Amino acid sequence: MAQTTQTFLVDDLDGSEATQTLTFAFQGATYEIDLNDEHAASLEESFAEWIGAARRTGRGSSSGSSSSSSSGSSRASSAPKRTDLDAVRAWARDNGHTVSDRGRVSNKVLEAYDAAH
Template sequence: MAQKTVTVYTDDFTGEESEEVQTHTFSLDGVNYEIDLESENYDRLFEALAPFIKSGRKVGRSKSTSRSLRQTSDGPSAEQLRAWARENDYQVSDRGRVPKSVREAYEKAH
């Protein structure tokens, strides 16, 4: 008998299924949280936290976070990716993270 495994990505905030869900982490009062969100809901989270982030102080990053930021900073900016995506008939939001599928398509094209 054959088996088929299906992975369903779900936005933790809305409970809706989506192919564009990404995992985000944040910390509050020493507790680390992880949440899977579509870009629209990530934008909502970021907008809600923005005034507090602006007023707060950075206290450092973990090694894994610093490493991942270095790796992504070598490539094109989000604005450059969005411009390329629109020129090549991809739909992207004006804000938030650029979907991984768009980044991969950009890398293949360049």
């Protein structure tokens, strides 16, 4: 027996038919909302000023490792910058950790590196 499953998006604001799902993050939490084209344009327009003044930190998803600072002029982060990963890998190998030449460096290794520096 064949089955067909249909998914209908419903606009989370007014219950009309939604045309898209938008994902955004705020204060370390990631949200999804189903919206029709008019509401999606309104949301994007609302965010435009803030996004224009903000710094992009990644692919747009929040992985739980965000940091914030009360002074808008500097951001403190416990993780090394992406440009420092070669140094992290070299330190990790010298200190008995197993790391790959490419890709993600585990949080365990990053935390050990931070603790040593």
